[in-house]
Amino acid sequence: MAEEPPTKRTCLGVDCENEASALQCPKCLSLGIKDSYFCSQDCFKKNWGTHKNVHKQENSILSHIFTPKVVSEPDPETGYYNPFPTFNFTGPLRPVYPLSAKREIPKSIPHPDYAEDGIPKSGRSFVRANKIQQLDEKAQEGMRKVCRLAREVLDIAAAALRPGITTDEIDEIVHNACIERNSYPSPLNYNHFPKSVCTSVNEVICHGIPDKRILLDGDIVNLDVTLYHEGYHGDLNETYYVGDRAKADPDTVRVTEAARECLEEAIKLVKPGTLFREFGNVIEAHAKTKGCSVIRTYVGHGINSIFHCPPNIPHYAKNKAVGECKPGMTFTIEPMIALGKYRDVTWPDNWTSTTIDGKKTAQFEHTLLVTETGVEILTARQADSPGGPVPMPVTPETNGTS
Known part of the structure; x- marks a missing residue:
């Protein structure tokens, strides 16, 4: 049987259209993240600030459970998939489909004019x-x-x-x-x-x-x-x-x-x-x-x-x-x-x-x-509204220590 030619890989660098080399992110390799290829050391360094977020997300057990293993068709285990597998996402977030069915509103509740056909007309x-x-x-x-x-x-x-x-x-x-x-x-x-x-x-x-x-x-x-x-x-x-x-x-x-x-x-x-x-x-x-x-x-x-x-x-x-x-x-x-x-x-x-x-x-x-x-x-927060301001966390830099 003839050996198939190696598959071309696209560099993971943001806005980079180069073909990836054999260079992989060492942190990804240690975490077991596959296909983390870049075209050059310079491109890898340039994208480190954004790329490292992948490591935080992959470290989560929940991320392993709920991230689809395949993208263009449903994951055999979960049924989830990424509907845009070839899109050049700018960050680590990915859509996880399928979307749930459209939720219904009782007809007794007044509907805006776009509720049926999606086209707003008034005003x-x-x-x-x-x-x-x-x-x-x-x-x-x-x-x-x-x-x-x-x-x-x-x-x-x-x-x-x-x-x-x-x-x-x-x-x-x-x-x-x-x-x-x-x-x-x-x-x-x-x-x-x-x-x-x-x-x-x-x-x-x-x-x-x-x-x-x-x-x-x-x-x-x-x-x-x-x-x-x-x-x-x-x-x-x-x-x-x-x-x-x-x-x-x-x-x-x-x-x-x-x-x-x-x-x-x-x-x-x-x-x-x-x-x-x-x-x-x-x-x-x-x-x-x-x-x-x-x-x-x-x-x-x-x-x-x-x-x-x-x-x-x-x-x-x-x-x-x-x-x-x-x-x-x-x-x-x-x-x-x-x-x-x-x-x-x-x-x-x-x-x-x-x-x-x-x-x-x-x-x-x-x-x-x-x-x-x-x-x-008109939409002011109430005394018991969740959320609200959070103070800046104390770090060695903000605390004046090394």
Whole structure:
């Protein structure tokens, strides 16, 4: 029998299209991780900062159990697979399919106009004219109610977070909590998004699709919850630490708390007369003090009876946003802050957006109402809300010891 020619390998370096040599990562070899090939020593060194995250993930027993052994077709033991085996992922995270079946909403619960065909229709005239609505008292009360319910649902989901739970399980929790509140989960089938909540893990900036991947001790995950209730949408998100390892990692805490603080600093500006472009100046200035960057692709947005409408709220400095805050306006501010570069890459699912260098990113969001004298945080945390700020971990460097 003729011997088959050796299979060509692609270098694991980010954005490297070279054929891999026989050089393998020595740490991967010691851990039993196969096919960890690079084209050169220089390329290996250049990518070490991102590649070493694979070792942390592979060290977890849970990772061995739940990571598919094959990618283009279901793992014979688990049935899981990576649907995009040839995609050049920027970090260690991989999708774990199959997705669960679409969850149903009782017909007795009011549905938004896109629920059936995935196409949002209401508010198009406002979007085209860039008209920003100022809500009357009745509409403001409707927004207060839906935002209180959205906070309840987010807190329920956050309380369930732990190493070992899947993001699909979180989706089921959110979905059921919405139904219990006679509400429709706004993301479901919005422009054909397949799930009821966005779960964005580690290097995922936003719009992560819940799947069969388990959350690991050391991960961070953003839960982005929106409810549609009695004709209004309420939108908020927070980033949470998964397990004690996440809270003990200085970079993880730095980016997460920077994102939290960026939102807080921006909210301080909200009052009649503040220009929408001012928020980005404050957010980027604070992010830079923490050695972080601001994602530019995604913005805050108007929200009311329409899920996304004017105004647009960019989070980066020197933006060209038009308009100013006026009483009765409701909109979100939701800065996405990254440890590395601000540029993003979208997975082939056309939703999941990740950092271009695979480094971690965090986000926080509130729905806000401009009042006559300032701002009302409609999605404010409650005294018993899970999560909250975490202090920077003490390390030999921060403790002044060697």
